[in-house]
Amino acid sequence: MALGLLFGAGLGVTPYHATVTGPVVERVEMYLDRSRSVQEQERVRWIAGGTVEEETIAVLSKNPVGRDTLNALRDRFGVIRLPSFFLSRQESSYAEHSSAFDAVYLNENELTSRGWTVEDFLRDPEKQRRLIREMDSTILHELTHAVQGRRSP
Numbered sequence: 423m424a425l426g427l428l429f430g431a432g433l434g435v436t437p438y439h440a441t442v443t444g445p446v447v448e449r450v451e452m453y454l455d456r457s458r459s460v461q462e463q464e465r466v467r468w469i470a471g472g473t474v475e476e477e478t479i480a481v482l483s484k485n486p487v488g489r490d491t492l493n494a495l496r497d498r499f500g501v502i503r504l505p506s507f508f509l510s511r512q513e514s515s516y517a518e519h520s521s522a523f524d525a526v527y528l529n530e531n532e533l534t535s536r537g538w539t540v541e542d543f544l545r546d547p548e549k550q551r552r553l554i555r556e557m558d559s560t561i562l563h564e565l566t567h568a569v570q571g572r573r574s575p
């Protein structure tokens with residue numbers, strides 16, 4: 423079967439799971455930030471719109487390891503269920519994964535080091551696609567955590 427058929431089904435559609443959990447996680451984190459010092463605020467923002475998921479599937483499906491990882495994230499109907507993607511302020515890592523929220527957090531430094539603001543990034547699908555392409559090995563790494571997180575009880 424062509425890759426387009428294998429991976430194309432969900433393209434352009436924000437995963438249902440993310441449309442539910444994305445805004446909730448963002449609101450909870452904004453609330454928690456209010457009781458944190460400025461230096462400790464995480465500034466979690468949900469990356470809405472479905473572009474990062476679409477580009478993740480497009481990029482990772484180009485190589486065997488990426489395809490294996492995507493296949494391990496399929497649900498019982500065969501649909502690839504990616505974690506929700508967020509931005510957050512992090513000390514040193516490129517990205518983090520939360521099993522509890524089934525979420526990947528990209529470090530907002532990855533935007534600022536490219537000369538972008540968070541707001542620029544959140545409304546620009548082309549920047550989102552570029553970041554996913556340039557962070558492909560990091561994304562793959564975080565998705566392996568997502569696979570492990572779903573397997574553990």
Ligand SMILES: [Zn+2]
Binds near residue numbers: 563567
């Ligand atoms: Zn890791």
